[in-house]
Amino acid sequence: MLRTATKIVRDPEMALGVAIMAVLVLVAVAGPFIWRVDPLKVNVLNSLLPPSLDHPMGTDDVGRDVFARFIWGAQVSIGVALAVTVIGTLVGGVLGLIAGLLSGAVDLVLSRIMDAILAFPPLILAMAVAIGLGTGMVSAMVGVILAAIPWYFRLLRGEVLRLRHMMYVESARALGASNMRLIRHHILPQTVSTILIQASSVFSFSVMTMAALGFVGLGIQPPVPEWGTMITEGLAYALTGQWWLGLFPGLGIFALAVAGNVIADRLRDIYDPKSGLGIGG
Amino acid sequence: MGRFLAERLWSAVLTVLGASIIAFVVLRALPTDPARLIAGPFASEDVLAQVRAQMGLDKPLVTQYLDYIVNFFTGDWGFSYAAGKDVLPLVAERLPASGELALFAFTIAFSLAVLLTVLVSYSGSRVLDGLLRAASFVGVGVPPFWISLLFLMLFFETLGWFPGPVGRGPAPPHVITGFYTFDYLLAGDIRGALTALRHLALPGFALSLASFGYLIRLLRANLLDVVHEPFITVLHSKGVPAFSAHFRHILPNAFLPTITAGGLILAQLLGGSVLVEQIFTWPGIGTLVIDGITRQDYAVVQAFILLSAVIYIVVNFAVDLLYGWIDPRVRRS
Numbered sequence: 001m002l003r004t005a006t007k008i009v010r011d012p013e014m015a016l017g018v019a020i021m022a023v024l025v026l027v028a029v030a031g032p033f034i035w036r037v038d039p040l041k042v043n044v045l046n047s048l049l050p051p052s053l054d055h056p057m058g059t060d061d062v063g064r065d066v067f068a069r070f071i072w073g074a075q076v077s078i079g080v081a082l083a084v085t086v087i088g089t090l091v092g093g094v095l096g097l098i099a100g101l102l103s104g105a106v107d108l109v110l111s112r113i114m115d116a117i118l119a120f121p122p123l124i125l126a127m128a129v130a131i132g133l134g135t136g137m138v139s140a141m142v143g144v145i146l147a148a149i150p151w152y153f154r155l156l157r158g159e160v161l162r163l164r165h166m167m168y169v170e171s172a173r174a175l176g177a178s179n180m181r182l183i184r185h186h187i188l189p190q191t192v193s194t195i196l197i198q199a200s201s202v203f204s205f206s207v208m209t210m211a212a213l214g215f216v217g218l219g220i221q222p223p224v225p226e227w228g229t230m231i232t233e234g235l236a237y238a239l240t241g242q243w244w245l246g247l248f249p250g251l252g253i254f255a256l257a258v259a260g261n262v263i264a265d266r267l268r269d270i271y272d273p274k275s276g277l278g279i280g281g
Numbered sequence: 282m283g284r285f286l287a288e289r290l291w292s293a294v295l296t297v298l299g300a301s302i303i304a305f306v307v308l309r310a311l312p313t314d315p316a317r318l319i320a321g322p323f324a325s326e327d328v329l330a331q332v333r334a335q336m337g338l339d340k341p342l343v344t345q346y347l348d349y350i351v352n353f354f355t356g357d358w359g360f361s362y363a364a365g366k367d368v369l370p371l372v373a374e375r376l377p378a379s380g381e382l383a384l385f386a387f388t389i390a391f392s393l394a395v396l397l398t399v400l401v402s403y404s405g406s407r408v409l410d411g412l413l414r415a416a417s418f419v420g421v422g423v424p425p426f427w428i429s430l431l432f433l434m435l436f437f438e439t440l441g442w443f444p445g446p447v448g449r450g451p452a453p454p455h456v457i458t459g460f461y462t463f464d465y466l467l468a469g470d471i472r473g474a475l476t477a478l479r480h481l482a483l484p485g486f487a488l489s490l491a492s493f494g495y496l497i498r499l500l501r502a503n504l505l506d507v508v509h510e511p512f513i514t515v516l517h518s519k520g521v522p523a524f525s526a527h528f529r530h531i532l533p534n535a536f537l538p539t540i541t542a543g544g545l546i547l548a549q550l551l552g553g554s555v556l557v558e559q560i561f562t563w564p565g566i567g568t569l570v571i572d573g574i575t576r577q578d579y580a581v582v583q584a585f586i587l588l589s590a591v592i593y594i595v596v597n598f599a600v601d602l603l604y605g606w607i608d609p610r611v612r613r614s
Contacts, residue, residue: 115292116299119590119597121549123556125307128586131574132307208424212556215426216571231427235560238430239438239445246434250427258422265418 007270014270017262020255028078031071039068039225048242058244060233069225070248076226077256080141081206085199088145088206092152093195097187099153100160101179111157114150122147126209130218140219144209148202155198159191193271197264204260211253227253285605293598300590301350308583309338309345353587359580363572368584372566377459378449379558379565383550384460385481386488391543393489394496402504403527413497420494426556429487433560436483443483446561450480484561488554492546499542503535510534537608541600548596551589 008014043063051058057066095114099107117125126143133139163169169186177186213219214228222229227249234246316332317324324332333339336359337348352358358368397416401409437445444450453464453473462481465473507513508531516526551566558567566585573581 112295112299113303115296116303116590119296119300119593120303120586121589121593124586124589127555127574128304128307128582131582204422208422211424212426215556216559216574218574231424231430235430238434241438243434246427246430250424250430253424253427254422257424258418261418261422 008266011266011270013262014266017259017266020259021263024074024252024256024259025078027071028074031074035068035071037065037068039064039072040223041065048237050242051244057248058242060245061237066230066244066248069230070227070252072225073227073230073249074252076220076224077207077210077252080137080210080220081203081256081260084141084144084148084206084210085203087141088148088202089152089195089199091145092149093156095149096153096156096158097160097183100157100164101183107157110153114153117146117150120147122205123209123212126213127216127218130213135218135221137220137224140210140213143213144206147209148205151202152195152198155194156191159194160187163187163190193267197267197271200260200264200267204257204264207253207256207260286602289598289601289605293594296594297591298350300594301353301587302346304583304587304590305346305349308579308586309342309349353584358584361573361578361581363576363578363581368580371569371581372584372588375564375566375569378563379551379554379567381449381460381462382481382484382488382554382558382563382565383547385462385485386554387492387543387547387550389485390489390492390496390546394493395500395539398497398500398504399527399532402501402508402531403524410501413501417494417497417501420490420492420497422494423490425487425491426560428490429484429557429560432483432487444480448480448562448564450476453477484554484557484563488550488557492550495546496539496542500535500539503538504531507531507535537604541604544596544600544603545593548593551592 041064043059046055046059046063047061049055049059049063055065055067057070060066060069095110099110120128125147126140129143129146130136130139133142164182164187169182172182172186210219211226211228211231214226215232217229217232219228220226230249231246234242234244234249237245314329316329316336316338320328320332330339337345340348356369358372360366361368361371364371397413401413432443433446436443449461451473453461453468453470455464455468457464457467461477462474465471465477513526513531516530517523521530554563554565555567555570557563558565559571562568569581570585572578573585
């Protein structure tokens, strides 16, 4: 355990990923207290100003401060991605555990459903759910969670199938341990690293997909500043020279997604030096 | 092989059924009323009832589902109110544009990723390897719709090297394959083919980045795995030159997963270019779908969602067969 911790601290790429993540979290959490500008305040006289000391990221078409909106966008993006990751882990993970432990018909049915979900391109599936449930943040989140569930499912189901035939688990079962006890004390602790790795990938996936949904108007709705919708607004001015509108929110998404992927990748190498491949990222 | 084929086919059919149920449930049984979507927010109850009857929404859900899959597989994909046309011909006429873009993006992603990864792994340089990994992270992490925007600002607006968001450019005189580049070449018009390529360049590169990054990660991991296999150590100890060890023994053994992934990526690109197409006003399926969403043209969206899953399943099935054919171990397991 201690050795793993040292490895994580000493890994330069890991440090970079964590640093990027930390900066963005700091921007999201502390930003509003330091940059006390209202992200919704319209001032048409100040519209489309390029970046300056007053407006580090410029202003948009109705004179709102892009930096203030960026900060708010960071909160939204990180908050939503965390929620999606946690809920996806719980639902997908529990289903995977159930399928792995019970096997038989339950496993067969669940696996079939997951295969069917995996057949859809993730963004398309999330779009379909967002349309079906009605546009808005919650429907978009449900869509992204649904797309992420099968990844956790497959992972945990595989882990359980692998672990349940390990000698120590079989001995515990022979000693009369219940399924719950097996999961809690013998199987779950062994899967923590796998879950963590997958969760970091899903975090990145969620940031990107929520932004994509926002971009097509199916995600978080204006006036809430969300990075994806901010890029849509920037698109209208991309060819008239107002580059700052689209550039900064995209940089935010990019940085957050890369940080999540780098962390997932390094965790994987540190926990399991043999494999170097991610799923679902 | 016969049994293997039957098993895979059965599995593919079950997945199609599952996917069709999901598509149906997601779009039909959820709270949003499709009749309301089509008739608009101000439609009266009478009109809504009429639309519901027309779409068969007043029938029991099971009947609706059966109608839905039977219609889908018999080619009756409904009527697009926005375009005033049946959906199937609408999709069919958009398919070549998406196909050409997907194929272009795929060719770039696949060839560049394989070339760079193999060269870097052969060179054994740690610095190059670091750069390669950085490139893969950038590729996977960059939002395609954002990079499209940056490409437009840089290569069209500022530098003027490539055409702007105007779609595919002028159509060739005789449309044979529907792929403009090929059609111009078939007509012997090299300039025309180049123009078509220039229009493909920006959306194609924007679309290729994610697959490029993913393929690098995949192939690099597999190469690393094989390099450390005992049989490679044996080869080296027997004095096999590094070049032939690399290209005759390591690469072929590490390449299979990349082929599999390649097939699936191509399938996803066909359905996954939605946002990039929209930005470049590419007249493909993606733009059709986004228009369908914004105009609440329900039939188009519904057909597309199932279509994207079916394409994926069919390609997956084909790749499975190919895999079984190449590698006999897969057939037996």
